[in-house]
Amino acid sequence: MNYCKDNIKYYLESILNIPSPTGFTEKIMKFIMDELDKINIPYTVTTKGAVIVSLKGKDDSYQRTYSAHVDTLGAMVKGIKSNGTLSLVPLGGFMMGAIDGENCIVETMDGKTFTGTIHAVKPSVHISGQEAYDLKKVPENMEVVLDEKVNSKSDVESLGINVGDFICFDTRTIITEKEFVKSRHLDDKASVAILLYSIKYIVENNLELPYTTNFFISNYEEVGHGASAALPPLTKEFISVDMGAPGLDQNSTEYAVCICAKDSSGPYDFELRKRLTETCKNNNIDYRIDIYPFYGSDASAALRAGWDIKVALIGPGVFSSHAYERTHMDAVLNTLDLVVKYSLEK
Known part of the structure; x- marks a missing residue:
């Protein structure tokens, strides 16, 4: 697919440069809403301030929901x-x-x-x-x-x-000539940029979705309750788009989309993980499967809240997480490709 890197980089740099520590996300949510208004995408805002975009699919009774969070350390x-x-x-x-x-x-x-x-x-x-x-x-x-x-x-x-x-x-955001992205808060603003561009791409290219697909931009993930409430009620599959964590003895890399098999909250849904992996294989998307022992996500929060859903966790590999982080545009594009391609599959 023909993705526009300049548009993705615009979202990425803009989002990274708007301060949004957890509990203080009004400015960045306004940016998200303004960008959605520019492309005439309707959205709803939850009581806690999360933004939800719903794109209608052929089947409205079985819905997919992707999440990413704007709140940071x-x-x-x-x-x-x-x-x-x-x-x-x-x-x-x-x-x-x-x-x-x-x-x-x-x-x-x-x-x-x-x-x-x-x-x-x-x-x-x-x-x-x-x-x-x-x-x-x-x-x-x-x-x-x-x-x-x-x-x-x-x-x-x-x-x-x-x-x-x-x-x-200070995020100290830099995108180098060789397309390394260095910044604080790539967790999870890289994924917010990916979802925002995914919405734009799907709508502007009139892509036909087999299922109604929701995009949930949460604002309290860093304190554990971002996606614990207000998910679209017909959600059957919930995919948290967060980050992979390359490092010592890890399988993840800064150049691929990482698919989490298990984190501190336990294993993610095997069937959903298998389908995401097959999408990568069938579309030549560079991916890695990994386990993160000290990690939790919006998907974890949704399960703890009692939602009866299948959950998965994917994201670009982000080195030095929760410090001065680094990824590469290859990982951003591979994650974007997985979100778009999987959204088109039944």
Whole structure:
């Protein structure tokens, strides 16, 4: 199929550059809705703020639903220290060392934004010596140093910063000449871009779907309840499009679509996994099957909530997950191809 890389890259870069830590996703959801409006695609919005697109198929009684999540890792202001720095609490699960030295933006309740840098409380070996080397990277030992001339708690409060304000990490998004995509939050914004382009491609090419196919853009996956409610009620197959995790002793790769056989929530549906694998084989889609022992997904959340559905998990291979991540456009295109091709199969 003739996919437009420029369109995919536009979605990818745009989505990655809109801050959306879990619990703070209104801006990115507006972007998603605006893009759907541009191509005249109707959608619904759930009470929790998820966006659902439904494309009618020949059979409306058996429905497929794909999901991807826009919410990302991030942090919140936990306190304002006497020296004008901010203590923080993480949103989502990540190693604190992965954000040491990272630039960030603090956004207040009234929409003001302030730049800063996340540092360990002992950031300099010239001052703290061995203590700086030995300091554990835990939330209690990390802080935000604002790019403001502040020296006290009252100085910071006068800016309008308060406990509970969101801290958004600089994504440092780069697509290299050789089509490596490097950024924070490829989990799961790469897959959101894939689903958004899939909708556009299916509609603009008038592709005939055997089953009504839904696209569920969730906004609370990182805290475990993104797809636990409000799925289209006739969903029989639920496919979470998230990420594969290449790494030590893993079968995944940054160049293929990864199909998860099992994660921390248990095995995914064997029959559905087999059908997805056959679609890859029949269409020369580069794929890998893998197991992720410390992973969960929107499909996991849907099962825990009691939905009587078959579930699967697929996604582009993303190296260094929950840190500064990397994938390749090959993985993005292979995942896109699987979503589109499987959507056309009965």
